[in-house]
Amino acid sequence: MRYARTCLVAAVALAALPIVGRAADPGPAGADQNKAIAALRGVEPSTAADAAKMIVDGRNTFRFDTFGDEAFWGDTLQLHQGVAKVSPKTALAVGLKVDVDALPKSLQSDLRHGRVDLDSPATTLALLRLNAVVGVTGFFDRGGNMKSIGIQCALCHSTVDNSFAPGIGHRLDGWANQDLNVGAIVSLAQNLQPVANLLHVDVKTVLQVLASWGPGKFDAELFLDGKPFRPDGKTAATLIPPAFGLAGVNMHTWTGWGSVPYWNAFVANLEMHGKGNFFDPRLDDAAKFPIAAENKFGHVETPPDQDRITPKLAALHFYQLSLAAPAAPAGSFDKNAAAQGEAVFNGPGQCATCHVPPLFTEAGWNMHTAEDVGIDDFQALRSPDERYRTSPLKGLWTHQARGFYHDGRFATLTDVVEHYNTFKGLGLTPAQQHDLVEYLKSL
Numbered sequence: 396m397r398y399a400r401t402c403l404v405a406a407v408a409l410a411a412l413p414i415v416g417r418a419a420d421p422g423p424a425g426a427d428q429n430k431a432i433a434a435l436r437g438v439e440p441s442t443a444a445d446a447a448k449m450i451v452d453g454r455n456t457f458r459f460d461t462f463g464d465e466a467f468w469g470d471t472l473q474l475h476q477g478v479a480k481v482s483p484k485t486a487l488a489v490g491l492k493v494d495v496d497a498l499p500k501s502l503q504s505d506l507r508h509g510r511v512d513l514d515s516p517a518t519t520l521a522l523l524r525l526n527a528v529v530g531v532t533g534f535f536d537r538g539g540n541m542k543s544i545g546i547q548c549a550l551c552h553s554t555v556d557n558s559f560a561p562g563i564g565h566r567l568d569g570w571a572n573q574d575l576n577v578g579a580i581v582s583l584a585q586n587l588q589p590v591a592n593l594l595h596v597d598v599k600t601v602l603q604v605l606a607s608w609g610p611g612k613f614d615a616e617l618f619l620d621g622k623p624f625r626p627d628g629k630t631a632a633t634l635i636p637p638a639f640g641l642a643g644v645n646m647h648t649w650t651g652w653g654s655v656p657y658w659n660a661f662v663a664n665l666e667m668h669g670k671g672n673f674f675d676p677r678l679d680d681a682a683k684f685p686i687a688a689e690n691k692f693g694h695v696e697t698p699p700d701q702d703r704i705t706p707k708l709a710a711l712h713f714y715q716l717s718l719a720a721p722a723a724p725a726g727s728f729d730k731n732a733a734a735q736g737e738a739v740f741n742g743p744g745q746c747a748t749c750h751v752p753p754l755f756t757e758a759g760w761n762m763h764t765a766e767d768v769g770i771d772d773f774q775a776l777r778s779p780d781e782r783y784r785t786s787p788l789k790g791l792w793t794h795q796a797r798g799f800y801h802d803g804r805f806a807t808l809t810d811v812v813e814h815y816n817t818f819k820g821l822g823l824t825p826a827q828q829h830d831l832v833e834y835l836k837s838l
Contacts, residue, residue: 453714651780671704
């Protein structure tokens, strides 16, 4: 029998005390550090300990640090007021994820037996008090009322394994959240006027732009150039990229912005709106980046004692580089065909010319013009280098929900292979194309 869990909020509130200024529980950091040290056999003990601490600190930053961005999302935009009205069903529908490891065993049991009201916004608040919503932190006063809200790196670049239920499971750090409808979530903010003022439009237009993004997409350049749509009328937003498999890879972004630590600083300051320091004089180009130039986004300065970003960047980078791309699940591809496809990849398919194994991107400056890859240059021209990155291919199988390339223009890997077969005049047979797709799925 299903019934409203009116006592859930009270129970969770007690479990979460003290709730004023409560930081997210980073888990057994000491145990994690010992495991990491044990894994570094043969390494100088002091070096192993330092490396283990960096990974643990970086993971905590990735998962739980808002960098003070609640001053923007909560205090200014009042997003928390909109989120407070949302039920768990709605939250899951817009791609928010729940970390099952943050839920008490009793609550897990209640969820399994249908004893939790997933239509009640009060349940959403209870989950936020438990820090169970991946990438989101609610800030509560002593009366249990949510007074602000902040976001973390994990909001976009983590998901869950759905082991408990759809949208509820163990964290998968580094995976792009392809279900996350960022536009729909931001639209819940009760005060979007500051965004409208920044872009020199009205709030109605802001809402139209946010609605155009859809699941798994975000427009990181909108606050720089103010271009919400492509020339063909489609959204200018791009797919959220994964943050795994980046060790040895120069560029983190779809286009020529910068390396992994550059993008961490860029996002933490300019997209998450945390409190830190950021320098990039390229954003002073008023013709290319009118919004950024007007607001001096390339010259963000915060006093050292108030900087909540810069001291975290080294460990964050270290942790991200430790995130290996996940292996393809058994049975998700044809092994025999993949073995044949590897020969096509390295030979007549010419894939390895740019996607050089074992990095599956070029070592060095892994950037190409739109002409090199046979597509339009709209997104490339929004970046300083005006080029597209040769994306690393490990873990490619995890990207299939929203399509491929920076904007998902190719729905399937078959479409990608057909594009290059035509564009480059490769002359691959249908059998070779099939085998190549199976190999790509195996990476």
